[in-house]
Amino acid sequence: MVRLDRIGKRYGRGPWVLRDVSLSVEPGEAVVVTGGNGSGKSTLLRIAAGLSRPSVGAVSRPRSVGWLPERFPSGVRLSARDYLRHQAAVRGVPARWDLVEALGFVGDPDAPMATLSKGNTQKIALVQALTARDLLVLDEPWSGLDVAAASTLRSFLASTPASVLVTDHHGHDLPGARVLPLGAAATGVVIELARVGELLPEVSALEGVLSAAAVGTGARVEVAAAHSDRVLAAVLELGCSVRSVRS
Numbered sequence: 555m556v557r558l559d560r561i562g563k564r565y566g567r568g569p570w571v572l573r574d575v576s577l578s579v580e581p582g583e584a585v586v587v588t589g590g591n592g593s594g595k596s597t598l599l600r601i602a603a604g605l606s607r608p609s610v611g612a613v614s615r616p617r618s619v620g621w622l623p624e625r626f627p628s629g630v631r632l633s634a635r636d637y638l639r640h641q642a643a644v645r646g647v648p649a650r651w652d653l654v655e656a657l658g659f660v661g662d663p664d665a666p667m668a669t670l671s672k673g674n675t676q677k678i679a680l681v682q683a684l685t686a687r688d689l690l691v692l693d694e695p696w697s698g699l700d701v702a703a704a705s706t707l708r709s710f711l712a713s714t715p716a717s718v719l720v721t722d723h724h725g726h727d728l729p730g731a732r733v734l735p736l737g738a739a740a741t742g743v744v745i746e747l748a749r750v751g752e753l754l755p756e757v758s759a760l761e762g763v764l765s766a767a768a769v770g771t772g773a774r775v776e777v778a779a780a781h782s783d784r785v786l787a788a789v790l791e792l793g794c795s796v797r798s799v800r801s
């Protein structure tokens with residue numbers, strides 16, 4: 555099982571991207587992480603997969619982890635077949651060409667990966683991740699897939715004994731999955747500031763602020779609903795100018 559215990563993440567001295575997120579995903583269970591652009595979905599998944607460390611909090615994960623990045627690295631010179639063989643050998647599991655076929659791969663399996671279409675590249679990248687035994691961490695797995703492949707993937711994820719953690723911002727249905735909303739989807743309150751100047755670090759440090767991102771000369775601030783009144787009063791006191799408050 556993968557377990558995130560009260561994790562938080564900020565890049566350098568920037569605003570907090572994730573705050574106080576706890577999550578555990580049991581074997582055979584799936585969790586879909588949702589939220590708007592920049593709400594921290596990829597950050598959360600990278601932390602769960604072990605590619606990034608949280609700034610605070612603890613993570614435990616099983617040994618065999620499959621990772622599908624949001625964007626597959628371009629310039630892989632191996633063919634699809636060699637790439638999957640290599641990945642499977644590293645993991646000590648059989649290469650799953652049957653899964654490639656089930657996803658409806660169309661293309662030359664012996665041509666360099668860089669020559670494949672976006673959807674076919676995604677199918678190879680997916681199969682690489684799906685061969686892991688314990689935990690599948692998939693960032694936008696539906697991206698580029700045709701309807702038939704999306705349906706095959708959904709069935710696979712619904713029946714795998716592994717723990718599954720995926721992002722989705724297109725409302726793809728994953729039967730039986732739990733949903734973990736991030737950012738405004740979780741908090742319900744977004745405060746847009748017209749002028750922030752040098753005050754952004756102070757705003758992002760206020761209790762209840764989940765993220766604060768500069769937008770032009772202003773900022774977009776996502777706030778835990780329970781703290782919205784206090785944060786609003788505090789930003790006004792700091793001298794910021796409020797453009798809008800949305801829930």
Ligand SMILES: Nc1ncnc2c1ncn2[C@@H]1O[C@H](COP(=O)(O)OP(=O)(O)OP(=O)(O)O)[C@@H](O)[C@H]1O
Nearest residue numbers: 565571589590591592593594595596597598723767
């Ligand atoms: N390596 C990095 N260095 C600095 N900031 C980063 C880095 N990676 C992500 N961020 C910032 O963290 C925030 C969350 O980014 P993240 O990619 O996790 O969001 P997301 O919910 O996956 O977004 P999207 O839906 O657009 O893919 C953004 O403000 C982003 O600019």
